Amino acid sequence: MPKKTTTDFRELESLAQLHLPLNEPLRLDRLRFDLQNPRIFERLGPKATQDEIQSLLVTGDMKALELVPSFIENGYIPYEPLIVRRVRDYFVVLEGNRRLAALRSMQRSQDAEEIAAFKKYKLNEVPCTVFEGGDRQLLAYLGLRHLSKTKDWSPSAKGSFVERVLKAGMDLREAGRLTNTSVNGLRQILLTRRLFETAGSLGLDLPRSGAEGETTFWHLGDAIRRTRTKEYLGLQENPNPLKAPTFDETKFEHLIGWLYGNTKTRQQRVIESIRDIGYLDSCLGNKRATERLEEGSSLAEAREELEAAGAAVSGHIGKAKRSIQRAMSGISDVDKDGLQQVKDATKELDEATVQFANALKTREEILQKASKI
Numbered sequence: 494m495p496k497k498t499t500t501d502f503r504e505l506e507s508l509a510q511l512h513l514p515l516n517e518p519l520r521l522d523r524l525r526f527d528l529q530n531p532r533i534f535e536r537l538g539p540k541a542t543q544d545e546i547q548s549l550l551v552t553g554d555m556k557a558l559e560l561v562p563s564f565i566e567n568g569y570i571p572y573e574p575l576i577v578r579r580v581r582d583y584f585v586v587l588e589g590n591r592r593l594a595a596l597r598s599m600q601r602s603q604d605a606e607e608i609a610a611f612k613k614y615k616l617n618e619v620p621c622t623v624f625e626g627g628d629r630q631l632l633a634y635l636g637l638r639h640l641s642k643t644k645d646w647s648p649s650a651k652g653s654f655v656e657r658v659l660k661a662g663m664d665l666r667e668a669g670r671l672t673n674t675s676v677n678g679l680r681q682i683l684l685t686r687r688l689f690e691t692a693g694s695l696g697l698d699l700p701r702s703g704a705e706g707e708t709t710f711w712h713l714g715d716a717i718r719r720t721r722t723k724e725y726l727g728l729q730e731n732p733n734p735l736k737a738p739t740f741d742e743t744k745f746e747h748l749i750g751w752l753y754g755n756t757k758t759r760q761q762r763v764i765e766s767i768r769d770i771g772y773l774d775s776c777l778g779n780k781r782a783t784e785r786l787e788e789g790s791s792l793a794e795a796r797e798e799l800e801a802a803g804a805a806v807s808g809h810i811g812k813a814k815r816s817i818q819r820a821m822s823g824i825s826d827v828d829k830d831g832l833q834q835v836k837d838a839t840k841e842l843d844e845a846t847v848q849f850a851n852a853l854k855t856r857e858e859i860l861q862k863a864s865k866i
Contacts, residue, residue: 516574516620519584521600524577524593524621526550527585529657531650550594557594564599565606568614575621578631587624587631628661636671647707648714649689652682659735683734685714688745691737696757697749712752715770721778722748747787763792772796817842 526546528539532555533546541549550557569592576588586593596616599607611617624631635654646654651672658668665676672679689710716722726740726748750760751773763786764770772792776782782798801809827835 516571516622518618519575519577519621520618521593521596521616523583524575524619525580525583525585526590526593527587530587530590531646531653531657533590535647535649535653546590547594547597550591551598555591555594557591558598560592560595561599561607564595564614564616565610568610569596569616569619571620575619576624577621578624584621584623587635592619629663632658632661632663633671636673647710648682649686649707649710652686655679655683656686656735665734680730680734681714681718684717684730684738685710687731687734687737688713688717691742691745692749695742695746697746697755709753712764712767712770713749715767716748716752716773719770719774721774725777725783751786751792760789763795775799 526533526543528534528541528546533541533549536549536553537545549555574589575586575592577584577586596619599611599616602608602611624634626634632654636658651674655665655668655672658671659665663671665679669676669679674682717726717728722728726744728738728740730738746755746758747760749755750758751763752770753764754760754762764773769792773786776786776792776795776799779799781801782795785795785798786792824835
């Protein structure tokens with residue numbers, strides 16, 4: 494997870510002061526969903542229609558319909574107005590898109606109770622506070638509310654917001670203050686977003702919303718921050734975090750398959766938990782283990798290759814030692830016919846031990862020569 498920075502919230506609150514007028518009642522037909530809302534933008538993109546956003550908010554994981562019972566019981570509570578911004582002859586809802594979706598659902602509902610409540614409380618008009626500040630003030634307000642206080646945006650939504658901050662002319666350091674996140678943490682989020690976009694262009698459909706989307710995002714983010722995985726991909730970040738990095742697309746498809754499964758290549762996922770990502774990174778530092786993975790082997794099989802090639806050779810020696818000790822405990826049960834079998838096996842073991850000692854000596858000599866270069 495990206496590291497947090499120490500933020501002076503009083504400074505942010507000062508920057509985010511809206512100097513807003515008193516609540517102003519506005520009709521629902523004068524209100525529009527905010528296309529730039531990070532949670533909407535990350536799911537539907539920049540060209541979503543109002544109907545598409547309505548559908549997302551009431552049927553998706555944002556669960557706007559959960560607000561309807563409160564409106565039926567209490568009407569619209571005036572001390573929590575929608576925060577809106579005038580755009581020509583209508584108003585964009587900066588804060589309260591879920592509430593607007595719930596109210597529009599009631600307005601179109603055929604349910605008798607909802608119809609009655611909508612008329613009783615005159616919900617065709619709701620209290621709104623009109624934002625009159627500039628873009629920088631708006632971004633400070635949104636960052637303070639969603640990232641420093643309520644923290645209700647997913648990592649991908651945070652990335653969408655940071656991109657909006659950068660496009661508004663601020664740099665990563667300023668974005669870090671607004672989001673209470675280190676510059677390196679923001680770079681990692683933006684790099685992961687760029688790779689998510691690449692996955693989409695390659696026809697790899699990854700979930701972006703809800704708990705599954707957040708887990709997917711962080712599994713990829715955790716993988717690409719690791720040294721061996723980055724080297725395997727040949728991953729080179731672009732100095733401009735809004736632009737795509739360079740990397741080997743074929744190997745990237747392998748990585749996506751190992752992390753999530755890949756229907757295009759029929760690769761089954763090998764990652765079952767966040768701990769497995771570290772094991773995968775270790776395997777990608779070894780040629781034979783990597784080849785096993787690319788051939789479709791499991792992570793456990795790849796790790797066997799890694800263990801055979803690395804420090805875990807001593808583990809195999811330990812297993813052989815324990816096997817011999819177990820064999821010794823059974824010598825008293827060997828009969829005349831079995832004795833010759835045991836002698837033959839012992840001879841083969843002696844030969845294997847000599848071969849191993851010679852191979853070990855050769856490897857030691859190679860490493861000594863390499864250290865002198």
